[in-house]
Amino acid sequence: MKKDIFDEIIGHLRELQTQDKTTFIAPEIVNEFFTDTQAAPKPESVSVPAQASVPADPVDPAIASMTLEELNSSAQKCQKCPLCTSRKNVVFGEGSPNADLMFIGEGPGLDEDQQGRPFVGKAGELLTKMITAMQFERKQVYIANIVKCRPPKNRNPLPEEANTCLPYLQRQIELIQPKVIVILGAVPLKYLLNKVGITRLRGQWDSYNNIKVMPTFHPAYLLRDPKAKGVTWNDLQQVMKLFGKVHKK
Numbered sequence: 001m002k003k004d005i006f007d008e009i010i011g012h013l014r015e016l017q018t019q020d021k022t023t024f025i026a027p028e029i030v031n032e033f034f035t036d037t038q039a040a041p042k043p044e045s046v047s048v049p050a051q052a053s054v055p056a057d058p059v060d061p062a063i064a065s066m067t068l069e070e071l072n073s074s075a076q077k078c079q080k081c082p083l084c085t086s087r088k089n090v091v092f093g094e095g096s097p098n099a100d101l102m103f104i105g106e107g108p109g110l111d112e113d114q115q116g117r118p119f120v121g122k123a124g125e126l127l128t129k130m131i132t133a134m135q136f137e138r139k140q141v142y143i144a145n146i147v148k149c150r151p152p153k154n155r156n157p158l159p160e161e162a163n164t165c166l167p168y169l170q171r172q173i174e175l176i177q178p179k180v181i182v183i184l185g186a187v188p189l190k191y192l193l194n195k196v197g198i199t200r201l202r203g204q205w206d207s208y209n210n211i212k213v214m215p216t217f218h219p220a221y222l223l224r225d226p227k228a229k230g231v232t233w234n235d236l237q238q239v240m241k242l243f244g245k246v247h248k249k
């Protein structure tokens with residue numbers, strides 16, 4: 001992948017860390033990267049389906065009391081929506097069960113379906129760089145999706161698919177209890193917060209069941225429109241600040 005703002009930040013982080021063993025990014029270094037990345041992003045082309053959202057089925061009482069392991073085994077066998085017929089693997093999610101920071105995407109793509117792991121393709125590589133630039137390790141955070149099975153041809157999940165799958169994610173969040181959730185793009189914005197308009201709402205703190213939520217652009221969108229990486233980095237820095245990962249003055 002071509003070097004981008006996150007590679008530069010990670011590179012500088014490494015340099016700074018070897019100098020004084022503390023982890024920070026000097027503001028002047030960050031500012032340098034913004035000179036050509038501040039352009040207003042185009043509206044995100046990943047659009048939310050126009051249909052009215054279908055209310056979720058009442059949460060399966062069994063799901064509501066499951067542990068993370070039980071939830072995973074249940075999801076692996078799930079046949080509650082048609083996506084089960086075309087999947088190779090269920091992509092339950094991965095990361096630390098005690099993560100303070102959780103990332104939520106839309107659903108598995110081809111690579112994820114083949115490997116059974118979230119965000120392992122090109123968008124996943126970029127997400128991993130974003131996480132590293134935020135001074136977290138991928139294994140410290142938790143990564144999940146709105147749907148656990150790949151929608152054919154990588155289309156957006158349909159409302160009935162998303163709403164059928166949602167109880168798994170809701171229980172994951174309840175068990176993991178992250179301090180912050182980063183919503184990646186329009187699909188999780190729609191189904192987790194019931195809101196539309198990622199371009200307008202990104203960068204603004206929201207909340208889900210008393211957990212702070214930061215909506216930002218999906219890494220796949222950033223691959224299509226790299227100029228939007230600058231504002232995305234602004235959003236991610238707000239999250240870093242909350243964890244005390246501020247730039248040294």
Ligand code: URA
Pocket residue numbers: 105106107108109112117118119120121123124145220
């Ligand atoms: N895009 C997503 O939204 N999730 C993944 O797991 C991979 C790509």
